[in-house]
Amino acid sequence: MSLLLVVSFQLLAQNKEDAKSIKSLCGCFEVTFMYSETFSADTAYKYSNKYRAKGLEYVVAEESTPTKFVLQHLLVADEDIIKHWREDWVYQDPKQLQFVHSGQWKPVTLKAEQVKGQWTQSVWEVDDAPRYMGTASWIHSDGKNYWENVADAPLPRREYTKRNDYNVMRRGNRIRITDTGWVHEQDNDKVIRKENAPDQILAQEKGWNIYKKVEDSKCALAAKWWTENKSYWNVVRKSWDTILKNKTDVHLQAKVDNKLLYQYLFDTQNEFTHETVSAAELPAKINAILTRFVQ
Numbered sequence: 001m002s003l004l005l006v007v008s009f010q011l012l013a014q015n016k017e018d019a020k021s022i023k024s025l026c027g028c029f030e031v032t033f034m035y036s037e038t039f040s041a042d043t044a045y046k047y048s049n050k051y052r053a054k055g056l057e058y059v060v061a062e063e064s065t066p067t068k069f070v071l072q073h074l075l076v077a078d079e080d081i082i083k084h085w086r087e088d089w090v091y092q093d094p095k096q097l098q099f100v101h102s103g104q105w106k107p108v109t110l111k112a113e114q115v116k117g118q119w120t121q122s123v124w125e126v127d128d129a130p131r132y133m134g135t136a137s138w139i140h141s142d143g144k145n146y147w148e149n150v151a152d153a154p155l156p157r158r159e160y161t162k163r164n165d166y167n168v169m170r171r172g173n174r175i176r177i178t179d180t181g182w183v184h185e186q187d188n189d190k191v192i193r194k195e196n197a198p199d200q201i202l203a204q205e206k207g208w209n210i211y212k213k214v215e216d217s218k219c220a221l222a223a224k225w226w227t228e229n230k231s232y233w234n235v236v237r238k239s240w241d242t243i244l245k246n247k248t249d250v251h252l253q254a255k256v257d258n259k260l261l262y263q264y265l266f267d268t269q270n271e272f273t274h275e276t277v278s279a280a281e282l283p284a285k286i287n288a289i290l291t292r293f294v295q
Helices: 003-023 216-245 261-273 282-293
Strands: 027-039 051-065 068-077 080-091 095-101 104-109 119-124 130-136 138-141 144-153 168-178 181-192 200-213
Touching (some): 051 216, 068 216, 080 216, 095 130, 216 261
Antiparallel strands (some): 068 080, 130 144, 144 168
């Protein structure tokens, strides 16, 4: 048997094990979110309060192929369903979108050998705007099953709604599959980034997002909601794909006419649901909204 054939078999087996791990991220979960600042070199720095929250979250695979997964997260709040973030997983993807700072991203093309055998995780906002992206190999060894990467990102909502003393979160992400679900462990740097100056780390924090799998029946309303609303959000996602495809750089405005992007998109979703905007009209309307925000 040739060496090339052996390597091909190994990659195929690895890919199947990787895909199994990614699929394990789907289901109905009770989630605990915990964050705590751990270190700052500035002796005058005042540590922020610890953050802790809980929720019920449904993760559904909107797209599932051997080389790509699109996983949509939905929050379940009593009778209300809230569209949450999205994560895409693409196998051996050289196309990366790297966050710079202050609503700016730059496309980067990696060499084939840099992504060989790796999966790129891209994370997207509630309105499907870009958030952060990184590539790494899934590790299945010594009873451990995890993926880890470091990627620059905008501030999360729990931060940008309360402070503006830094502008980049360098996220050390580790996604680990467990017997009861999965864990998103984070070692994050809170970075002050300025043009023509070295990055300054304001503080560091530890994060634990613990996903405990529960009966699917607890997320039945979320599953129903997604079935009824996914056609709209798939149009939004495809519009984003088209806009970002040929961009040499991306600058996303925070507001247009004093409204946030997700407010425009949620309003349009309501119009689509009540049939004041038709399926034929929807792509052009979504594109018109997005192009007002993307420069």
